[in-house]
Every structure is written in structure tokens, then in C-alpha cells.
Amino acid sequence: MTSEQPERRDGDEAAPAVGRTLLSVDDLRVEFGSPQRPIHAVRGVSFDVRAGEVVALVGESGSGKTVSALALLGLLPRGARTTMASGTLEGIDLTGVGDDELRHLRGATAGMIFQDPLSSLNPVKRVGDQIVEAIALHEKGAGRKAARARALELLEQVGIPDAGRRIDEYPHQFSGGMRQRAMIAMALAAAPTLLIADEPTTALDVTVQAQILELIQRLQRDLEMGVLLITHDLGVVSRVADRVIVMYAGRIVEAGATEEVLRQPRHHYTAGLLRSLPRLDLPRGGAPVPISGSAPQPEDVVPGCAFAPRCPSAVERCAERPPLEPSGERWLACWEPATGTALDAVAGGEADAAGAAVVPAAPAPAAASAPPALAVERLQVIYGGGRRGLRRRPSAGVRAVDGVDLSIAPGTTLGLVGESGCGKTTLGSAILQLVRPTAGTVAVGGEQLVGRGDKQLRPLRRRFQIVFQDPAASLTPRHRIERVLSEPLELHGLVRSEAERRARVIELLELVGLGERFADRLPHELSGGQRQRVGIARALAVEPELIVLDESVSALDVSVQAQVLALLERLQDELGLAYLFISHDLAVIRHIADEVAVMYLGRIVERGPSEQIYRAPRHPYTAALLSAVPVPDVERERERERIVLLGDPPSPASPPGGCAFHTRCWLRERLGNPERCVAERPELAHLGGEADHRAACHFSDEQAAHLPRTDAVTAREGRAA
Amino acid sequence: MAKLVISRLLAALSVLFFASLIAFVLLRVSPGDPARQVLGPQASAQAVAELRSEMGLDQSLPQQYVTYVSDLVRGDLGTSWRTRVPVAEELSNRIPATIELAVTAMLLSIALAIPIGVLSAGRRRSIDRISRAGAIIGLGTPPFWLGLVLILVFFTWLGIAPAPFGRLDEGLAPPSEVTGFLLVDSLLAGDFAVFSNALAHLALPAITLALPLAAYLSRIVRRSTIDVYRLDYIRTARAKGAGERRVLFRHALPNALLPVLTLSTLYFGELLAGSLLVEAVFNWPGIGGWVAQSIVAQDFAPVQAVILMGALVYTTLSAMTDVLYGVADPRIRTART
Missing domain, CATH: 3.40.50.300 (P-loop containing nucleotide triphosphate hydrolases)
Incomplete structure (x- = not known):
């Protein structure tokens, strides 16, 4: 293990908004279990996060991405052993920091949000009180009244409607999206300069995910925070991250500007990950190509490149571990880097798969x-x-x-x-x-x-x-x-x-x-x-x-998901x-289904052949769903004009009258809120044409004219054709 | 809410009915003759038969039950054959002593169990080992035996505890009765000599009752604390910058003690059952000792009354627990409204 030299990365100074280094860590290692039979969760990781940038730490389960972040703030359960060559957070040395000082850094300097906002909030305390606590912990002088006023302000800032009433409610009375907003308000309570977001949208619905990602981006810009985003979702990465760090089996295998890494992955793991993803932005038919085998367990001893046993391009030298080295703006740990673009990779996969799997006609x-x-x-x-x-x-x-x-x-x-x-x-x-x-x-x-x-x-x-x-x-x-x-x-x-x-x-x-x-x-x-x-x-x-x-x-990592x-x-x-x-998961459905039915509040709102629904959705809800899914292509994400639905799905216990979707419908808004949507429930009606394509919308014919011009599926298909 | 109360009441009534039925039948099918018990072995067969008919024991079981229930409905709990004192009167004299003992024991066991449970959930393994050993011993020890040992050590050997007879020393006059609880009444009267004497008398039986329950409860507190510490919101509290003390008292304990509350009904029932033997050992003038003697003497009326009262206390407490649970857990509180 001594062969690996810890690296310091000083590249990527390009983006002008990016400022001073907030977080810097060198050769972070985390072990669990007994010293005789250690479990290596993190095997030597180095990275920086600077003010004003979003850095994504990406990997599948067990890659060590979450453990790395928790370890830096001393949040791992007891029994974990964390070491690092050096580490600083806002100039404070993390290697020699005392418990009290570290405790103060949490919240005041680095705020954190987690995957499941329901379990992450204390069920027996009012939401407002939990935020007030976060304020009071770091501003000793703040009076109860001032802290409450600030909490209210925070709730408004993160977009909680009717915050004055909501502040005294309990977490279970909030919807999923609102809970995550409340978590964000709490994380921001003491005005930290770094926000660590651990899978912040994984437990949320796709339309709510779009809202939360937008909120994080807005706050990051307004408050000039650095964000360390931990995720497994390359679509989310491409939507919000400036830089991406790809982890595999406790190590970084590739890092660089998001756009570069996703367009032209150099490590075969990154390339394989992109290839195994069912995608909305590519023509259907190219089957996701699974990565064979499974990732090594943290207790395994991995002498060479950890990915070599699953790598299609492995050579003899891969028995020796490749160091993480810079090449231009990129960092890469591979002896035989991949060439070509991600799309080539996908196309290549298509060719590979063509022999085995018949394209489902x-x-x-x-x-x-x-x-x-x-x-x-x-x-x-x-x-x-x-x-x-x-x-x-x-x-x-x-x-x-x-x-x-x-x-x-x-x-x-x-x-x-x-x-x-x-x-x-x-x-x-x-x-x-x-x-x-x-x-x-x-x-x-x-x-x-x-x-x-x-x-x-x-x-x-x-x-x-x-x-x-x-x-x-x-x-x-x-x-x-x-x-x-x-x-x-x-x-x-x-x-x-x-x-x-x-x-x-x-x-x-x-x-x-x-x-x-x-x-x-x-x-x-x-x-x-x-x-x-x-x-x-x-x-x-x-x-x-x-x-x-x-x-x-849904519970499987993407590389394994593709296998199944x-x-x-x-x-x-x-x-x-x-x-x-x-x-x-709309991308998975698109890949596997011949026909698709879209459900909203207990009813089918659109049904038809998969190809038609994804190319030309005729219900505004379907269109919004498709628009909300982030795709792993930065250029595409930037160009897209997205439909962002407001609010959360209404409770099925009291669905809105008329068309149940009218409370969130973007099309209705663009049509000047016609009364018909409230008064009359649309039937699931045949749309004409040969295929059996049905939609339950009074204005399904008018949708096409109002759809955002460049949406994921249609735009790419035009180009590919 | 009204619906909840009504369904609760119906449930309580049916519990009371079955409890009275079971008590009634069990007593009458057990071997032995109460009339013989009252008159002694020397009495003539004719005298016994006359007394039996006077007691109503020569009637059929259903007839006896009807008589019993109709008396009950009129508020007549019967009269003890042994002492000739109406059961209601005796009961009201004895209840305060038992409640004073049970409540003290309950508070004592909670006061012991929470810190022990929390500490054994903590980082130090040695504390957990000691408390686990303590719990096994505590749970494996019969309460009456524990009582005898405590008397031997603290009264006979060390001489620091008062003699195990009653609630006050012989010479002391009890305070004027307000609540019937000596600790409260003596304080109301401002008589600290009586208060400290009553406390001293209460100490050993209360400890005897409390220790096994504390042993049990401390393990529950430990388990539930460990479980809560694994939950995400504890991590959130730490991520906010909360210190360990704050994490424990503000975030972990309010959640960890919820299951303890759920068990408290079960727990109070245990206390009442335990008091039967413990009161006998300490000659405590409560219900436990009295009912123990009544069982031996086949004195039906007191036993029936106490079983019925036990069922009443039990159903009341379980309804109270539901309400308390709603107060402690907002998820239940708001779901009900």
C-alpha cells in the first residue's frame, strides 16, 4: 500500500467564480473492524473543494464516497479508524483538531444534508425547533426570538410555502420534498461555507428532485458556497457539478471537469458506468451494457488495479496498481486509458450487444x-x-x-x-x-x-x-x-x-x-x-x-442493474x-418496455407504445416527468429548457377535482388556466393514428406547440438520425 | 375522540366481566371448604353445613354468581368471613399503603434503570458487563428472598433499618389522615419525625420490589438507546455541531424512552403482583399481605374484590398509557386529530 503516492491536485483553475480552497484532504484512509482483519472503506483519497464550485463524488455502493465525507467531519460510528496525510477545512488542520473544535466546524463551517430527510429529522421535535437549535449551537448570543425569526427566514429562503405555520409542525407532517428543504435550511442555519450533500435527491421523486437540485444550485450561487455532492447518479452530476471525482473500491480512479469526464471518459470504469446506464437522451435500442462481475468487497486485499478483473481492456500491467496521475486538467489512475467519447463507448456497446441481445423490435x-x-x-x-x-x-x-x-x-x-x-x-x-x-x-x-x-x-x-x-x-x-x-x-x-x-x-x-x-x-x-x-x-x-x-x-447499482x-x-x-x-425510473422503463402506462393519483393518464410516448408525450405530466430526468451529458443538460413542476403530488386521500393534475399543470398555465381542467375530468381517450396511444388530457393536441424546444429525447434523436 | 373513549370503555367493561368470572370460578373449584376453615377442625358437621348455607355455598354456582354480581352492582363487595369486616372498608384502609409502596418502587426502579441503561449503552464495555450481570441476578432473584436478605443485612446485622413490621414504629402516632399516604400526610402536618420514620419503613420493601424491575427495565433502556443511536437523526444532530450531552438528552433520550412508556402498564401489573409476597415479608398493612392471608383462609370476598380492582387498575393504566404516548410522540398525537 506504500507504493501509492498521495497526490495533490492544483489544476482546474479555469472557472472564474471558483475561489479559495475550502476543503483539502490528502491520502484519506478509513478502516473498520479489528486491526488484524481490517475492512478498508477508503484506501487513500485526495481532493479539494473550493468556494463557489460543486464537486461531485461519484461511485456505486461500497465505493467509499459517503464514508470519505463523514470521516472528514468525524461523523463515522465508533470503531472507524480515520487517517490522513493532511487535511484542512477553512484553514483549520483536521489532523490535529480536538473534539470540541471539530464539533464547532460541523454546522458552522460545513453543513450537511443526507439521503433520507424523514429519518434524518428528529421525529419528536418541531421542524422550527430543530433549525433554531442549529442556530443557537453556533451563535451563543442569539436570543430565542432572534433565532426563531432567522429560522423562519431560512424556511422561506428554501421555499417552504406558508412557512409561518409550517415552522411549528413536525417532520412527519411535511412531504418528502419539503423535508429535504427543511434539512437544507437546517444545514445553512449557521451560514457554513461548505455544504456536503450526501445523495440529497436519491429518496425523492424525479419532479421533486429537479426542484431540490435547482434549490441547491441557487443557494450555492447566492451564498458562494462550495458544495461536495455525493451521488451515484451521473445524470445529477451532469446537471449540477463543475467537477467530478469517480471512486471505485475506496480509491479515486478518475477526476476532472464534469463535461470532459462524461463526454470522454478515460478510465474504463467510468466508461463502463456510462455504458451500463439506460439513457433517455440516446435512441432506444442500444442496450445498456453491463459491467461483468461485481466490485471487490472492502475486506478484500486488492494488490493491483481494483477494476482489472472486470475491465475489458485489462493488460498484464494491471496487476500493479496504477497511480492517480495528472494529464492536463484530468487525473487518471489507469495504465491503458480508454479513448474515444462516451457516445462511441455506447455505440461500441451497441455493436457488442447486437450479437447477443436482439434489439427488441x-x-x-x-x-x-x-x-x-x-x-x-x-x-x-x-x-x-x-x-x-x-x-x-x-x-x-x-x-x-x-x-x-x-x-x-x-x-x-x-x-x-x-x-x-x-x-x-x-x-x-x-x-x-x-x-x-x-x-x-x-x-x-x-x-x-x-x-x-x-x-x-x-x-x-x-x-x-x-x-x-x-x-x-x-x-x-x-x-x-x-x-x-x-x-x-x-x-x-x-x-x-x-x-x-x-x-x-x-x-x-x-x-x-x-x-x-x-x-x-x-x-x-x-x-x-x-x-x-x-x-x-x-x-x-x-x-x-x-x-x-x-x-x-431499483435497489441495484447501475452496472449490476444492467446485468439483471x-x-x-x-x-x-x-x-x-x-x-x-x-x-x-423512466430510463429503465424506456429500455425494457414495449408499452408504457403513466400513472398519477390512482389513474392512468397516458398509455401507448413506448417509442411514441418517449418521443412525443401527449400528457403534460408525462412530458414533465421526462423533462425532469437529468441525463449524463453536460451539453445536453445545459441546452435543455426544463419543465419544472411546482409543489409535491397532492395526497391521494383528497385528490383535486376535475383533472387531478391541474394543480401542478404547466400546460394549463400556458393556456391561460382554462376552467375546463377544474370542472371536468378528462377521459383516457384514443389520440387517433394507428397505434393505440391514449392520453387523459383535454388539451393533448395543443401540447406539442408548447413543449420546450430542445428536450432530451427528441433533440438527440434528431442529431443521431 | 369520543369514539376512542367509548371503545375503550367497552373494552374495559368486558375485561372486568371476565376477570370477575375467572376469579369467582377459580376460587370455588379449588379444593377445601371455607366454612370448615372458619369454624376450625373441631366443629361438628352440622355446624359446618349450617354455616355453608348461611354463606350461600349450598346454592348452585350460577346462582351464587348472580347473587355476587347483583351485590357488586349495588356497590356491596361482601364481607370477610375471616374478620367479619366489610371488604370495602378494609380495602379503603389498605389501598393507600399498597399504592404508596408501589409508586415509590416504580419511581425508584425508573430512577435506577434509565442511568444504568444509558451508561451500559455507552462506549465502555465494562459498565455493560457489570450491569448485565446485575440484571441477570436481579431477574433471577425471587423478591421475597431478596426481602429476607435485606432484612437480615440492614435490620438484623447492621441495625440501620427499622423492624419489618408495618409502616411506622409502634410508639408513633400516624398523622391525621388526608390522603392516606403517610409520606404526604406527614408533610402536610409538618411532622418530619413521622415522615422520616415512614420513609425508613418504606425503604426496604420498596427496594425489594424495585430491584428486579429495574434490572429488567435497564436492559430495555439500553437496547432502545443503542437502537436510537444508530438512526439518521442522531447523525444529523452531530452534523449540526451538537455536543454528545446535547445529543443524548435532547435527541436520543426522548425517543429512546418511548418503548419504556409502552411497557409501563405491564410493568405496574408486575409491581402489584410482586407486592403480594413482599408485603407479606415486611408485614406491610397493604392489600398484598391481606389478600395473601385471605387466599390461604379461602376467604372469597377479599380475593374477588382485589382481583377485580387489579383488573380495573390495569385497564385504566393501559388507557392512560395510550394518552401519554400521544403526548410524548407527535406522530401519534397529530394522526388522531
Whole structure:
């Protein structure tokens, strides 16, 4: 480990707004566990953040990006050992700093915001009091009244509507976006010069993410702060970061100006990451190319380049660790740097993938007589409705799913998108009869499910299966994989003998790209991607026609996500499966779905062929969603005129009347707020044309004229063509 | 809110009904003859039979139950066969002593458990080891035995504790009764001699009752403190620049003590059950000692009354816990309104 020389980076003085160095760290290392068997979370990292710039620390889970930031401020749990050759924060030496001084630096010099704003706020304290506390901690003289006035000012500054009332509410009364705004207000309370934002938008919906990113950018400019942004999302990076630092297995592999790094990645990991991302700004068809294998664990000893085992261009020399060295404005740790641009890389990937995965063309038209794999009509789920209480007063309840029609042809994929709370998961559960629908019908392969009792339903359950979001939580921790896969076989009496059962388990494991050796393992011995493969194998065990994939790749790192997506596509081709793919991720949906349905407050607002919806969305909500997704291309991000929706999605308990979207609709505003949107609920109407493209908007014909001129998908497709 | 109160009341009534039924049946199916108990082994069979009929024991069980319930509804808890004193009168004389003991023990155990629990959740392993050993011993020790040991050490050997008989020394006149709680009444009367004597008498039985519960509770506080310290908002508090003391008192404890509150109903029930034996050991003139003697004597009325009262206390406390929980946790408070 001594071979690595700590580097000091003094380059990139170009941007004029960038000022003095706020944070500088040299050869930061963090270890956990016993000194005999240390776990290396960070293996020697050096970087600077200067006033007025946004620096992004990018990497997948386990890369050490969050640990690095927490370590600098002494926020790691006990048991962590942090060392650094040197480190300064606003000129104060971090290596010899005492506990009290470090405590004062936190908040006063460096404010922090975190991923999950709900769990990061104290549930039993009022939001205002938590901000007042942050002020009082650093301004001893400030009176209670002055601090409260300042807290109110901060809440207004971060855009909390009706702040005077909200200041006395509790965190659970805030929506997700407002909570993150409150967190930001708290982080800014003592006027720090550096803001450390740890995955600040990962837990938020995409339209809310756009608002929060805009807020962070605005505050950064107004207050001339430096921002250290920790994220896994290259789209977010391209939208807000001036410089990007790419981390892999506890080390920096590449760093430089965001635009340069994303356009022309030099490290094969960065290039691979860009290639494995399903993208909205490129023509569909180029399948994301997964990076094979998985990242080394922090407890592993990595002698050479940590990425070499997964690198397509690895050479013999990679057994020796490449130092992080400057080349012009860039820093790079690679013996055989990649050449060409990111787009070449993607195009190359397309060529690679062309052999293996057939570009999903129009779905093979099933025989006209074959029933659809799934047919849902006027499906409705109401929670808490009916007559309640002693006086049996009727209550409207919450319409989680309100009159949904869907159908999926055998062997095709329907993508269901929507923000949190729109009812997409409830819809999935109602289709599987895990939640009993209040009204409507669900037929799988022509068999009606609604109205059957549990016993009658059981034999039919073979025909539809589900794969959950969290692969760890959906496997019983004490069951070996063999048992996990045997259970459905035995429940449905699909195997007659012990030998047959074992053979089928192995066959299933091989089908999902795992081998016989995984049969005897326990879930915790598997990586996230492997666990999700087991989840898929379990669903396949009973040979279903339909699989509901509920955010099934959302918890995975992008390089692994691409692997699982490729697996799902292969299985669909081989087994003729139909998928209902539920996700909040528009890029993933675009990649995998033949048809797309967009859900808002329990209703489908737009439905149609994937290609059409992404190229020319006809509902203003769909357009806003597409516009909100950041793409990993700085130039594109800069040129784009974005639609930013105001506010949060309304509560499904009291949806707005008329068109439920009218309270946030940008199109309505541009059309001069027509009364019709409030008075009359638009039906999901056929838009004409050959394809079955429907939208629930009174003014869907007028949308095209008002769409921002250069939007991600259309612009790039024009250029590519 | 009204709906909540009504459903609570209905639940409480059904609990009371079942408690009275179970107490009634269990006493009557247990072997032995109360009339024989009252008259002694020398009495003639005829005398016993006459007394049985006077007690109503010759009637069928349902008939007896109807009589019992109709008396109950009129506020008549019956009369002790053993002492010939109406149960209601005896109960009201004895309740203050038991409540004084139980509340003191409860406060003592909380006062012990919170600091011990928090300290053993802390950085120093040695503290946790000691408190864990203490907890195992505390939980494994029968309270009456602990009481006997304390009497042996502090009264017999060291002579610093008063004799384990009653709530005051023989010669002392109790203060004029206002609340029935000696500690309160003596303070109201300004009689500090009585106050300190009552406190001294209270000390050993209260400690005996409190220690096992403190042992149990300290482990809960420890676990819940450790859990809360892992949560994100603790990290947020530190990131704001809050010191460790502030993190503990302002952020961790208010959340960590919520589960302790939930358990307090269960916990008070334990205390009442424990007081049965402890009062007997210390000859405490409360309900516990009295009911213990009544059980042995097959004196039905006091036992039935105490079981019913226990159920009443229990349901009241659990309703109070719900309300308290709402006060302590804003998530519940606002969800209700």
C-alpha cells in the first residue's frame, strides 16, 4: 500500500467564480473492524473543494464516497479508524483538531444534508425547533426570538410555502420534498461555507428532485458556497457539478471537469458506468451494457488495479496498481486509458450487444385468438371506504387505484411509471390479488381472478408471480437457496421425486446465470445482484405466464442493474414471459418496455407504445416527468429548457377535482388556466393514428406547440438520425 | 375522540366481566371448604353445613354468581368471613399503603434503570458487563428472598433499618389522615419525625420490589438507546455541531424512552403482583399481605374484590398509557386529530 503516492491536485483553475480552497484532504484512509482483519472503506483519497464550485463524488455502493465525507467531519460510528496525510477545512488542520473544535466546524463551517430527510429529522421535535437549535449551537448570543425569526427566514429562503405555520409542525407532517428543504435550511442555519450533500435527491421523486437540485444550485450561487455532492447518479452530476471525482473500491480512479469526464471518459470504469446506464437522451435500442462481475468487497486485499478483473481492456500491467496521475486538467489512475467519447463507448456497446441481445423490435404479434397475458378492466382499490364508526357514516376512503384498464400481450412488457404515492404498487398488488380490489376485473391468461376465494385462487397463482424491490428483505435469511427455490415447486406439486426437485433447482439457477454452487448458500452470502437473480428464479420456478416486477432493479447499482435487465430480456425471449414492470425510473422503463402506462393519483393518464410516448408525450405530466430526468451529458443538460413542476403530488386521500393534475399543470398555465381542467375530468381517450396511444388530457393536441424546444429525447434523436 | 373513549370503555367493561368470572370460578373449584376453615377442625358437621348455607355455598354456582354480581352492582363487595369486616372498608384502609409502596418502587426502579441503561449503552464495555450481570441476578432473584436478605443485612446485622413490621414504629402516632399516604400526610402536618420514620419503613420493601424491575427495565433502556443511536437523526444532530450531552438528552433520550412508556402498564401489573409476597415479608398493612392471608383462609370476598380492582387498575393504566404516548410522540398525537 506504500507504493501509492498521495497526490495533490492544483489544476482546474479555469472557472472564474471558483475561489479559495475550502476543503483539502490528502491520502484519506478509513478502516473498520479489528486491526488484524481490517475492512478498508477508503484506501487513500485526495481532493479539494473550493468556494463557489460543486464537486461531485461519484461511485456505486461500497465505493467509499459517503464514508470519505463523514470521516472528514468525524461523523463515522465508533470503531472507524480515520487517517490522513493532511487535511484542512477553512484553514483549520483536521489532523490535529480536538473534539470540541471539530464539533464547532460541523454546522458552522460545513453543513450537511443526507439521503433520507424523514429519518434524518428528529421525529419528536418541531421542524422550527430543530433549525433554531442549529442556530443557537453556533451563535451563543442569539436570543430565542432572534433565532426563531432567522429560522423562519431560512424556511422561506428554501421555499417552504406558508412557512409561518409550517415552522411549528413536525417532520412527519411535511412531504418528502419539503423535508429535504427543511434539512437544507437546517444545514445553512449557521451560514457554513461548505455544504456536503450526501445523495440529497436519491429518496425523492424525479419532479421533486429537479426542484431540490435547482434549490441547491441557487443557494450555492447566492451564498458562494462550495458544495461536495455525493451521488451515484451521473445524470445529477451532469446537471449540477463543475467537477467530478469517480471512486471505485475506496480509491479515486478518475477526476476532472464534469463535461470532459462524461463526454470522454478515460478510465474504463467510468466508461463502463456510462455504458451500463439506460439513457433517455440516446435512441432506444442500444442496450445498456453491463459491467461483468461485481466490485471487490472492502475486506478484500486488492494488490493491483481494483477494476482489472472486470475491465475489458485489462493488460498484464494491471496487476500493479496504477497511480492517480495528472494529464492536463484530468487525473487518471489507469495504465491503458480508454479513448474515444462516451457516445462511441455506447455505440461500441451497441455493436457488442447486437450479437447477443436482439434489439427488441415490435412485439411478436400473438395469435389473434390467444387471450392477453393480463387484462385489467376498471380496476379500483379503495382503502378505508364504506361505512365506518359507531354511527356508520359513509366514508369515501382513499382511492389508491381508481378505474384502471390495462392489457399485456403474451411475451411483451408493459412499463408502469409514476411517482411515489401514485398507486402503482397497489395496482400491482391488486393484480396479484394480494390486495383485494374493490371493483373491476383482472384476468390472467383468460382466467378471471377477482371474486375467487383463497382456495380457488391458489392453483391459479402458478400463472403469475412477483419479484420484489429489495432482494435481501424478500428472502428468508435462514433458508438456503435450494430451499427458497424448492418451496414453490413443492407447494404446487411440480416435482415428484427428490432427484427431480434437485435437478429442477439447478436448472433454475443456471437459467438465471447462477450455478449449482449457489444452491447451498444462504442469502447473506450473495451480492445484491445475485439475490435478485434468486428472486427471479423463484418466480420462474412455477413456470408463470406473467411476472410483476415491482421496482425489481431499483435497489441495484447501475452496472449490476444492467446485468439483471439483460437477464430479464433473455428470459422473456426464451420463455415467452409477459412482464408488468413497475418503476419510477423512466430510463429503465424506456429500455425494457414495449408499452408504457403513466400513472398519477390512482389513474392512468397516458398509455401507448413506448417509442411514441418517449418521443412525443401527449400528457403534460408525462412530458414533465421526462423533462425532469437529468441525463449524463453536460451539453445536453445545459441546452435543455426544463419543465419544472411546482409543489409535491397532492395526497391521494383528497385528490383535486376535475383533472387531478391541474394543480401542478404547466400546460394549463400556458393556456391561460382554462376552467375546463377544474370542472371536468378528462377521459383516457384514443389520440387517433394507428397505434393505440391514449392520453387523459383535454388539451393533448395543443401540447406539442408548447413543449420546450430542445428536450432530451427528441433533440438527440434528431442529431443521431 | 369520543369514539376512542367509548371503545375503550367497552373494552374495559368486558375485561372486568371476565376477570370477575375467572376469579369467582377459580376460587370455588379449588379444593377445601371455607366454612370448615372458619369454624376450625373441631366443629361438628352440622355446624359446618349450617354455616355453608348461611354463606350461600349450598346454592348452585350460577346462582351464587348472580347473587355476587347483583351485590357488586349495588356497590356491596361482601364481607370477610375471616374478620367479619366489610371488604370495602378494609380495602379503603389498605389501598393507600399498597399504592404508596408501589409508586415509590416504580419511581425508584425508573430512577435506577434509565442511568444504568444509558451508561451500559455507552462506549465502555465494562459498565455493560457489570450491569448485565446485575440484571441477570436481579431477574433471577425471587423478591421475597431478596426481602429476607435485606432484612437480615440492614435490620438484623447492621441495625440501620427499622423492624419489618408495618409502616411506622409502634410508639408513633400516624398523622391525621388526608390522603392516606403517610409520606404526604406527614408533610402536610409538618411532622418530619413521622415522615422520616415512614420513609425508613418504606425503604426496604420498596427496594425489594424495585430491584428486579429495574434490572429488567435497564436492559430495555439500553437496547432502545443503542437502537436510537444508530438512526439518521442522531447523525444529523452531530452534523449540526451538537455536543454528545446535547445529543443524548435532547435527541436520543426522548425517543429512546418511548418503548419504556409502552411497557409501563405491564410493568405496574408486575409491581402489584410482586407486592403480594413482599408485603407479606415486611408485614406491610397493604392489600398484598391481606389478600395473601385471605387466599390461604379461602376467604372469597377479599380475593374477588382485589382481583377485580387489579383488573380495573390495569385497564385504566393501559388507557392512560395510550394518552401519554400521544403526548410524548407527535406522530401519534397529530394522526388522531
